[in-house]
Amino acid sequence: MKKRILIVRTSSLGDLVHMLPAISDIATNVPGVQIDWIVEEGFAEIPAWHPAVHEVIKVAHRRWRKHWWAAQTRAERAALRDKLKSRQYDIVLDMQALMKSVWLVRQTNGLRHGLDRHSAREPLASFFYDVKHSVNFWQPAVIRQRQLAAAAFGYTYAGEPDFGLRAITDGVRIQPYAVIMPSASRDDKLWPQADWHKVFARLGEHGLALRLLAGNEAETRRAQALAAGVAGAEVLPRMNLNGIAGVLAAARLMVGLDSGLTHLSAGLGRPTIGIYKASTPVRTPLEGPSYTASLGERGNAPSAETVLSAVEQALAYQDPALAAAEEHSGLEIQPDALFNASGGPGEGA
The missing domain is CATH 3.40.50.2000 (Glycogen Phosphorylase B;)
Incomplete structure (x- = not known):
């Protein structure tokens, strides 16, 4: 029964x-x-x-x-x-x-x-x-x-967290871009533009295009200002959660503020770097089966150098999804097809 x-x-x-x-x-x-x-x-x-x-x-x-x-x-x-x-x-x-x-x-x-x-x-x-x-x-x-x-x-759990997201990640081929989430639910979580540009430059040195997420008009304007003049940077249109999840699942890595989408990236098993400035990672650190770095603390944002160090570690991480993609090269997701999805929330938690 x-x-x-x-x-x-x-x-x-x-x-x-x-x-x-x-x-x-x-x-x-x-x-x-x-x-x-x-x-x-x-x-x-x-x-x-x-x-x-x-x-x-x-x-x-x-x-x-x-x-x-x-x-x-x-x-x-x-x-x-x-x-x-x-x-x-x-x-x-x-x-x-x-x-x-x-x-x-x-x-x-x-x-x-x-x-x-x-x-x-x-x-x-x-x-x-x-x-x-x-x-x-x-x-x-x-x-x-x-x-x-x-x-x-009445049970005792064991093992690493299983987010149950294989319906999204199975068969996805990792693509040469990084997802950036420069917005969050509160403005006091924002990170300086000059620091973002240092991260963008480093990702560009590694041959990665940039896909910036935005969930409303204010976030879109912020993302567009950050992306202005940056080669290979694109601000994605607002998408539903299914579309965003597809983009995240195919990313080489993600760098984002403490937002719901950053936590989703980690849960999907993508190397993910979270920037904490107005919240604490003690209760809400990034969790997932790949590389994660929860940087900063309430009232103490991480420096650009700290984030750049995490970027290098994320790129050096032996990602199981990349190994799987190499073994099954015939299975490929086309993220560009997902960029046209519309509706639904794109903001952070």
Whole structure:
């Protein structure tokens, strides 16, 4: 008999990427499991990429809160409530522990698991769970999520994180370009233009073209200003997450600010360098099966020299994806075909 599980984690992009190894652990350790996942509509591709996820249930908090009492919003909220009330789950696991996720959990049928008040980001959320778990707060998010899932389902996880993204990476041939993410959700995360240009010059010396990502008009203008006059630099049009994932999967490496797309690159197994300036890598370091470097700290951005050193290490890394591409040279992705994909969020977490 299948064990029906509902995962509640709606956002943000990087946080959802950090969730994927816990989903792999559940699928490995819970026999006959069927996993549904509630997620913000703009990030619905992420759980859909994982082969163990049965159904993605969309919520639209970000859109609804702008017009909470509009007739369409009320109708959509009612439809979601009816869908959740019609399902019986063995376990409902809130892996976000915020009052906005509790609002969803309270509409479900099933034994409700979540973090205790000492572990939750919003302690009040813990009062709405039937079973509460203690997970140390100050540790990497991937480990934290794996520990919470293991506690909820009574197993001990083992091995390196498995992001379950082979549907994107299988058969991809690595191309001679670097992806650059010079924007993030907050302006205080930005890195100086002169430092970016030093990195661009070094990547050019290695024969790599540059593909700059941008998710909105302001980010596009910033990327265009950075790319101006740089040979081989191209600012990509806004794409949906499927298109961006394809571009990242075929990149030689990525250098980006602490954004959701940088974390996605690491999860896809690409050599990835993250620049931290207004956030700490203690809780959200880059995690993935290839080379990663999480550089800087809140209030202390890494120097250009530090990033350049990481670039050299990333390029010297014996990348399994490159070896696979050489062995299966007939399998090739054409990233240019993906650059025309439109819609969806391109911003960071």
